[in-house]
Amino acid sequence: MIETASLSRAQLRRLLRERRRALDPHRQRQAARRLYRQLAQHPLFRRSRHLALYLPNDGEIDPGLLLAAAQRRGKATYLPVLNAWPATRMVFQRVHSGEPLLPNRFRIREPHPNRARQRKVWTLDLLLMPLVGFDAEGGRLGMGGGFYDRSLAYRARHRYCRKPVLLGLAHECQKVDRLALASWDVPLAATVTDRAWYAADNRKVARKGQLHRNPCGACE
Numbered sequence: 001m002i003e004t005a006s007l008s009r010a011q012l013r014r015l016l017r018e019r020r021r022a023l024d025p026h027r028q029r030q031a032a033r034r035l036y037r038q039l040a041q042h043p044l045f046r047r048s049r050h051l052a053l054y055l056p057n058d059g060e061i062d063p064g065l066l067l068a069a070a071q072r073r074g075k076a077t078y079l080p081v082l083n084a085w086p087a088t089r090m091v092f093q094r095v096h097s098g099e100p101l102l103p104n105r106f107r108i109r110e111p112h113p114n115r116a117r118q119r120k121v122w123t124l125d126l127l128l129m130p131l132v133g134f135d136a137e138g139g140r141l142g143m144g145g146g147f148y149d150r151s152l153a154y155r156a157r158h159r160y161c162r163k164p165v166l167l168g169l170a171h172e173c174q175k176v177d178r179l180a181l182a183s184w185d186v187p188l189a190a191t192v193t194d195r196a197w198y199a200a201d202n203r204k205v206a207r208k209g210q211l212h213r214n215p216c217g218a219c220e
């Protein structure tokens with residue numbers, strides 16, 4: 001596992017992105033199948049009715065089997081869509097199987113923006129998030145755009161909100177010993193890899209004042 005102490009966030013990002021990009025197509029398919037087995041029968045996935053996923057980019061683990069399973073089971077599935085303005089914002093839009101998708105400015109495919117199909121993030125049940133690096137305490141390092149952090153900034157204000165449940169998805173090789181939390185970072189409930197679940201110790205996070213045990217009246 002990588003010792004993070006001597007590395008900057010930028011160095012760590014570069015190293016971990018290289019690692020996941022180095023996985024060959026066979027390893028990627030194997031990891032995607034294993035990820036599916038970790039999650040498909042889990043109550044958090046089975047019980048969710050509205051869930052957001054992503055389409056893989058830059059060597060990310062592929063949740064495509066979960067997306068297809070969710071659609072087969074009649075769940076409403078959502079993908080991130082980047083806003084034209086402000087360009088720092090991202091929304092979650094419903095996607096149906098077989099719907100045409102267009103590349104965004106990072107060449108990640110997304111549905112054509114349609115306000116009527118977008119849903120507020122706090123009304124989703126489950127958010128499956130891509131990441132560059134993670135630790136076993138709910139720490140997440142993303143691509144550096146701050147898109148997920150901005151979408152989840154309401155968590156700092158809605159003190160008792162627990163929707164959606166935040167799960168990071170990753171290859172095992174993206175695990176690091178410890179990530180320093182930035183003030184805007186929103187901790188994950190767990191990260192699921194092709195090999196294991198890493199559930200955050202909620203008591204520790206709660207002591208930091210960042211995770212709340214009860215649902216929020218305004219958000220439920």
Ligand SMILES: Nc1nc2c(c(=O)[nH]1)N(C=O)[C@@H](CNc1ccc(C(=O)N[C@@H](CCC(=O)O)C(=O)O)cc1)CN2
Nearest residue numbers: 054055056057080105106108130142143145146147148
């Ligand atoms: N699959 C997936 N979808 C996602 C995200 C993600 O991390 N993964 N995002 C999570 O936030 C948002 C997009 N954020 C991104 C931020 C930076 C880059 C990126 O590749 N930056 C390149 C420069 C690309 C360019 O300018 O053309 C780089 O840093 O090398 C990609 C996506 C929304 N959708």
Ligand SMILES: Nc1ncnc2c1ncn2[C@@H]1O[C@H](COP(=O)(O)OP(=O)(O)OP(=O)(O)O)[C@@H](O)[C@H]1O
Nearest residue numbers: 140141142143144145146147148149150153182184
């Ligand atoms: N809630 C927020 N409000 C305003 N700016 C934010 C917020 N959260 C993050 N940012 C900005 O986004 C930038 C990138 O943040 P960070 O490096 O944590 O992104 P990331 O988690 O790696 O990316 P992503 O969430 O897109 O995968 C930071 O420099 C920060 O200024």
